[in-house]
Amino acid sequence: MLYLVIPVFNRWAFTRECLLSLRRQTVQGFRVVVVDDGSTDGTGAKLREEFPDVIIVEGDGNLFWTAGVNAGIRRAMELGATRVMTLNNDVIAAPDFVAQMLIWAERLPDAVLGALELDVATSTPIYGGETLDWRTNTRRDLLETLPTEKRHGLHPVTYLPGRGLLIPRRVLDTIGLFDEKRLPHYLADYDYTSVARRHGFPVYCNYDAHLSTYPDESGQEITRRHRSLKGYYQHLFGIRGGGNLRNFTHFSLKNCPKPYLPYFLLNGYARRLVGYFLH
Structure with missing residues (x-):
């Protein structure tokens, strides 16, 4: 069973659009866990009214991204999750997003998978993973090197963001949760996928699964x-x-x-x- 974990703090409009896009998935049979970390815009009440099937985990406003995701993953694992996907609330999933992630997850059950990201305004690909040369601290953006005709299937990467990250249960059982003590917000996702790769779990960006994002709305x-x-x-x-x-x-x-x-x-x-x- 796949559980999608979405940490949120306010910004109800983004959360609502994200959840509506999950309702439109061609494949259902997954559950959604929203970690509401002390929102003050009525997110909790609106979730219960409009999305009663969503599992809500409540925080006190001090979880930040990493602890919020971990709280959601713990709940998912308690409920018997065999796969967990971390998802930000400011993304819109293409109708076949979950289907395309599960197709590859079935083929490669130990792989950690991310998604191709598109600009929500233009549908232009803006993130397709990268590889890092540790010797020189230089990154190779796959979108800059992959010809258009090869932008499909899986491509190996050094690490992945948590905006749409599918994690098999075996990875969670092997390396545990995200490092909330040392990396409470940024870099926890890159760290986690790097650790998974070092433990022998392949890490890929799945170009068949598409998420639309708002690049101008990131904190940075x-x-x-x-x-x-x-x-x-x-x-x-x-x-x-x-x-x-x-x-x-x-x-x-x-x-x-x-x-x-x-x-x-x-x-x-x-x-x-x-x-x-x-x-």
Whole structure:
């Protein structure tokens, strides 16, 4: 049984559109767990009224992404989940999204799978996974190298975001949950999929499964649109900061091969210190 885990904090309009897209799936037979982390916009009441089949896990407003996802996964596992998918609330799933994920999950039952992401406004592909060269801290964006005719099926990647991440039960039983202690918000998904890959579980981006996203609504983009010294501090040190130096250090120490670690850290610090003003 597949359980979809969606952490939310306010932004009911996004959550509603996401859940409506799941209602339109060509394949049903899955359950949805929404982790409502102390929303103040009436999300909980609206969920119960409009989506009574959704399982609600309530937080106190201090879970952030990682602990919220973990709370939902725990509930799903208690209910007998054989697969779990983490999903952000600001995505819209194509009608065959779940079907296409399950097709490949049946073929490769130990694989961790992500999805091809499209811009909700233009339907243009904007994220299709990447590979990382740890030696030089350089990333190869698959969308920049894959010809259009090859944008289908599975493509191996170094890690995946949690916006539409399918995790087999065996992976959860083997490596546990996301690292909420050291990575409370950003990089927890990249860390988790990196750890899974090191444990022998293949990690792929599934180009047959499509999610539409709002690239301008991400926390990092909003912060960069309103540059300030306070924003710069939050970028580097805040829990929701996309350039959080502490999170990057933990991610690097856990995942970067030791011979490449000094350069990887120095290069990553430099990028975060100046990147806020360059993008």
